[in-house]
Amino acid sequence: MKIKEKKFTHLKKWDATLASCIRCGYCFEHCPMFKYTNWESDAPRAKIITAFGLLAGQIKPTPGAAKKLFNCFYCKRCEAACSSGVSLTEIFTDAKKDLLAMGLKGPGTTSITHMNCARCLICIGVCPHEARSNQETGIETDPSKCQSCGICVEACPAGAATIENSFGTSREELTKKAESFLASHSSAKAIVFACNWSYYPELQASQLPKSETKDNAYEILVNMCGGRLEAQLLMAPFLNNAWGVLVACCPEGECQHDGNIKAKKMVANLQNTLKTIEIDPERVQLVEIPAGDKALFQAKIDTFVDKMNTLGPIA
Amino acid sequence: MKSVDEPRLREIVGEKNIKSDPSDLYVYGSDASVHHAIPWVIVKPDTTLQVQKIMEYANQALIPVTPRGGGSGMCGQTVPIHGGIILDMKGMNRILEINMPDVYCRVEPGVVDDDLNLALKQYGVFYPPTPASSRIATIGGEIANNASGVRSVKYGATRDAVLGMKVVMPNGKLVNLGARTRVEASGYQLHKLMIGSEGTLGVVVEATLSFVPIPEFRCMGIANFDSLEDAGQAIGSIMSSGAIPSMLELVDSIAIKAVNKTMNLGLKEVAAALIFEADGMVKEAVDYEINKMKLICEKHHGKDLHSSYDPKERAKIFMGRKKLFPALSKYDDNLSSTSLADDMAVPYSKMAQMAGKIHEVAKKNNIIMTAYGHCGSGCMHTKILMDTRRKDQWQSAQKAIGEIYDYVQSVNGTTSAEHGIGLSKAAAFKTEKADSLWLLQTIKKALDPNNILNPGKLMQAPDDWVTATNLRYSVNS
Numbered sequence: 001m002k003i004k005e006k007k008f009t010h011l012k013k014w015d016a017t018l019a020s021c022i023r024c025g026y027c028f029e030h031c032p033m034f035k036y037t038n039w040e041s042d043a044p045r046a047k048i049i050t051a052f053g054l055l056a057g058q059i060k061p062t063p064g065a066a067k068k069l070f071n072c073f074y075c076k077r078c079e080a081a082c083s084s085g086v087s088l089t090e091i092f093t094d095a096k097k098d099l100l101a102m103g104l105k106g107p108g109t110t111s112i113t114h115m116n117c118a119r120c121l122i123c124i125g126v127c128p129h130e131a132r133s134n135q136e137t138g139i140e141t142d143p144s145k146c147q148s149c150g151i152c153v154e155a156c157p158a159g160a161a162t163i164e165n166s167f168g169t170s171r172e173e174l175t176k177k178a179e180s181f182l183a184s185h186s187s188a189k190a191i192v193f194a195c196n197w198s199y200y201p202e203l204q205a206s207q208l209p210k211s212e213t214k215d216n217a218y219e220i221l222v223n224m225c226g227g228r229l230e231a232q233l234l235m236a237p238f239l240n241n242a243w244g245v246l247v248a249c250c251p252e253g254e255c256q257h258d259g260n261i262k263a264k265k266m267v268a269n270l271q272n273t274l275k276t277i278e279i280d281p282e283r284v285q286l287v288e289i290p291a292g293d294k295a296l297f298q299a300k301i302d303t304f305v306d307k308m309n310t311l312g313p314i315a
Numbered sequence: 316m317k318s319v320d321e322p323r324l325r326e327i328v329g330e331k332n333i334k335s336d337p338s339d340l341y342v343y344g345s346d347a348s349v350h351h352a353i354p355w356v357i358v359k360p361d362t363t364l365q366v367q368k369i370m371e372y373a374n375q376a377l378i379p380v381t382p383r384g385g386g387s388g389m390c391g392q393t394v395p396i397h398g399g400i401i402l403d404m405k406g407m408n409r410i411l412e413i414n415m416p417d418v419y420c421r422v423e424p425g426v427v428d429d430d431l432n433l434a435l436k437q438y439g440v441f442y443p444p445t446p447a448s449s450r451i452a453t454i455g456g457e458i459a460n461n462a463s464g465v466r467s468v469k470y471g472a473t474r475d476a477v478l479g480m481k482v483v484m485p486n487g488k489l490v491n492l493g494a495r496t497r498v499e500a501s502g503y504q505l506h507k508l509m510i511g512s513e514g515t516l517g518v519v520v521e522a523t524l525s526f527v528p529i530p531e532f533r534c535m536g537i538a539n540f541d542s543l544e545d546a547g548q549a550i551g552s553i554m555s556s557g558a559i560p561s562m563l564e565l566v567d568s569i570a571i572k573a574v575n576k577t578m579n580l581g582l583k584e585v586a587a588a589l590i591f592e593a594d595g596m597v598k599e600a601v602d603y604e605i606n607k608m609k610l611i612c613e614k615h616h617g618k619d620l621h622s623s624y625d626p627k628e629r630a631k632i633f634m635g636r637k638k639l640f641p642a643l644s645k646y647d648d649n650l651s652s653t654s655l656a657d658d659m660a661v662p663y664s665k666m667a668q669m670a671g672k673i674h675e676v677a678k679k680n681n682i683i684m685t686a687y688g689h690c691g692s693g694c695m696h697t698k699i700l701m702d703t704r705r706k707d708q709w710q711s712a713q714k715a716i717g718e719i720y721d722y723v724q725s726v727n728g729t730t731s732a733e734h735g736i737g738l739s740k741a742a743a744f745k746t747e748k749a750d751s752l753w754l755l756q757t758i759k760k761a762l763d764p765n766n767i768l769n770p771g772k773l774m775q776a777p778d779d780w781v782t783a784t785n786l787r788y789s790v791n792s
């Protein structure tokens with residue numbers, strides 16, 4: 001059980017921290033990956049256990065083990081919930097550095113570039129974490145820097161930048177979820193796209209009884225960073241008779257990817273477009289919610305739904 | 316030995332609900348205890364029928380099955396000491412019914428405690444046993460461990476809130492135990508047998524639980540003490556006075572120091588503090604209880620007494636207790652906070668001595684231990700802070716634990732108040748229950764003749780917990 005010091009040069013410094021994680025599992029709570037897959041092996045505690053196992057030489061650095069560490073949206077909710085003050089994402093980043101050196105690349109939730117890349121270099125400019133660079137081989141992402149915010153995905157005009165392991169946050173999946181909610185709920189009116197920081201889900205993975213949920217007026221869908229929202233995604237619910245679409249993201253200066261600024265611009269543009277087709281622009285709104293302020297979030301949703309009730313369905 | 320018919324399991328639960336990559340098996344080999352052992356396969360059933368089929372197969376192929384909820388057990392209850400199948404019950408996570416007229420709810424075992432309480436809140440009621448780990452613990456795990464928490468002093472443990480349940484037995488047969496009514500006097504109370512059985516007798520697939528109204532008023536108070544003895548006597552006096560606290564917590568000097576050292580909370584460094592709470596629908600009634608407890612604390616030289624109804628003030632009072640875990644984890648870079656000798660219960664009159672004994676034993680064995688707990692229900696918790704890399708520290712810990720449980724038994728206490736036995740408390744448990752071990756074994760044999768459900772736990776666990784499994788720490792030789 002001796003630690004193999006040579007290989008994990010970055011991870012090594014977390015030796016004591018990995019032992020001081022009490023494995024309580026409090027970090028499960030709002031991890032979007034766990035919430036999506038309901039597999040403990042996708043939860044943050046599993047990543048910490050994996051990092052420990054790698055460092056202690058108890059598990060081999062296989063693609064399976066590496067995947068656990070490359071799958072993370074860096075929302076840091078695990079850190080906020082941790083009972084023992086463990087810096088989880090810093091540990092993941094260091095583990096990723098070592099795994100990369102061993103030739104394990106993920107990509108997990110980090111972004112990749114497909115063949116149809118036009119080398120316009122837009123993605124390099126928008127990446128808030130300097131993870132993308134122009135190499136001889138093409139546009140490369142450094143997976144130890146990429147924080148899976150998805151801003152390059154939204155910005156890439158060729159659709160070449162993608163996050164393949166999206167854990168339910170891709171445009172297609174979100175569109176589908178919105179569609180199925182609107183179709184199956186008689187009182188459905190609004191879709192709320194919430195960034196994972198402003199969004200504080202009232203429920204974890206447990207499911208409420210059918211009688212409790214069937215007349216919900218709105219559905220909250222987590223899209224990770226607001227910076228990855230696309231106009232098509234926000235407009236799609238209207239095709240399924242939604243009355244309105246609300247976007248929630250972090251207040252100015254508080255987004256770790258500056259994605260909220262992009263989201264704001266996008267929503268403003270959409271509102272202008274709505275005006276030109278004579279739809280009340282207030283049917284698409286953006287609200288800023290500080291991380292974890294669920295009372296404010298609920299209040300904003302209620303106000304929005306009230307507003308939709310006064311506007312009624314789109315004629 | 317290590318052979319399991321994966322295609323057959325795949326057929327039962329579907330491709331999506333099975334995992335066997337070594338990296339997944341490794342993760343599922345631990346819980347919140349010091350133990351680690353690797354299972355052969357992880358299966359996550361969606362339905363009762365699937366659980367039945369898995370058990371039928373395992374029973375016939377003689378493969379160990381360990382049910383698992385949130386994996387927050389502190390004594391290795393879900394660590395698969397003999398390998399086999401991990402039955403991840405988190406896939407069955409539906410709240411089936413909230414029945415207000417009949418005052419019960421029905422849930423699947425994978426429902427998380429906090430989620431259930433959020434759903435119940437809309438009806439103005441709550442499910443009270445709630446352990447501190449409620450944001451991860453599942454109802455199935457709470458039933459299997461007979462979990463309880465800070466409010467159990469008033470509202471009881473899981474055992475008091477479960478009316479009935481559906482259980483898949485080791486042979487795959489589904490049985491309905493208990494009832495949906497408040498009272499039941501029909502025969503052996505078999506559902507109660509399942510409560511606290513740590514997944515060794517049957518797999519809970521549905522539970523019928525009672526709930527109670529959320530009180531209108533909550534008031535919390537605190538009292539500091541210059542000696543543990545005074546605090547201990549105050550606990551005994553409060554509980555024997557007929558006062559009805561909804562919470563009565565003890566934190567010792569080491570806990571207070573740890574919180575101050577790591578969080579800078581500036582708490583007064585006294586020998587002990589008692590945090591007490593009363594709740595109810597009528598403010599005068601709550602006032603009455605709080606004043607009664609305050610007076611008793613004063614009588615036993617309690618100082619700096621104050622109390623508040625304000626949620627923010629209450630949070631402040633509770634802060635020291637709440638921040639205890641992170642404080643212990645960060646206490647010293649070279650020490651880890653381990654879940655060992657983690658809980659016990661002693662008679663009220665022995666609370667103070669118990670805490671004193673913990674300090675004495677820790678000092679003698681060169682480790683750090685703190686005493687805290689839900690003293691209103693006689694429950695005492697501790698953690699062992701030690702350098703987990705050093706082999707000799709594990710030996711010291713083992714010695715300390717032996718001494719602590721010897722003391723617990725000498726004052727007619729019991730090995731576990733709420734965290735259960737699993738692997739790491741088995742030695743003390745077996746000594747305590749020496750005269751009825753044969754009875755436990757007979758029951759186990761009758762219900763699980765092939766010994767496939769969570770084998771090697773409770774009365775079957777090895778006496779030496781250090782060598783029972785791999786430890787989840789890196790220990791230098």
Ligand SMILES: Cc1cc2nc3c(=O)[nH]c(=O)nc-3n(C[C@H](O)[C@H](O)[C@H](O)COP(=O)(O)OP(=O)(O)OC[C@H]3O[C@@H](n4cnc5c(N)ncnc54)[C@H](O)[C@@H]3O)c2cc1C
Pocket residue numbers: 023024025083346347381382383384385386387388389392393404424445446447448451452453454455456457458459460461462463464465512513514515517518519520733734735769
């Ligand atoms: C930080 C922390 C604080 C804690 N505080 C408390 C506390 O205040 N009070 C308290 O009582 N406990 C506490 N615990 C211990 C633990 O959280 C509880 O015992 C809890 O009930 C375990 O639930 P779980 O879902 O995590 O079960 P697991 O740990 O997954 O399993 C525990 C046992 O239940 C069995 N089991 C699980 N599901 C089923 C099922 N469906 N059918 C049959 N058997 C099943 C397992 O086989 C195992 O033996 C704490 C733990 C931690 C880490």
Ligand code: SF4
Pocket residue numbers: 030031032033043044047071072073074075076077078079088089
């Ligand atoms: S940072 Fe977010 S996505 Fe990553 S492990 Fe923590 S909670 Fe999960």
Ligand code: SF4
Pocket residue numbers: 020021022023024025026027028044045048081082083084085086088
């Ligand atoms: S919450 Fe913190 S201490 Fe608990 S398992 Fe997660 S990382 Fe470890």
Ligand code: SF4
Pocket residue numbers: 110111126127128129130131132141145146147148149150151152153
């Ligand atoms: S923009 Fe975001 S997702 Fe894209 S490479 Fe940069 S950090 Fe990763």
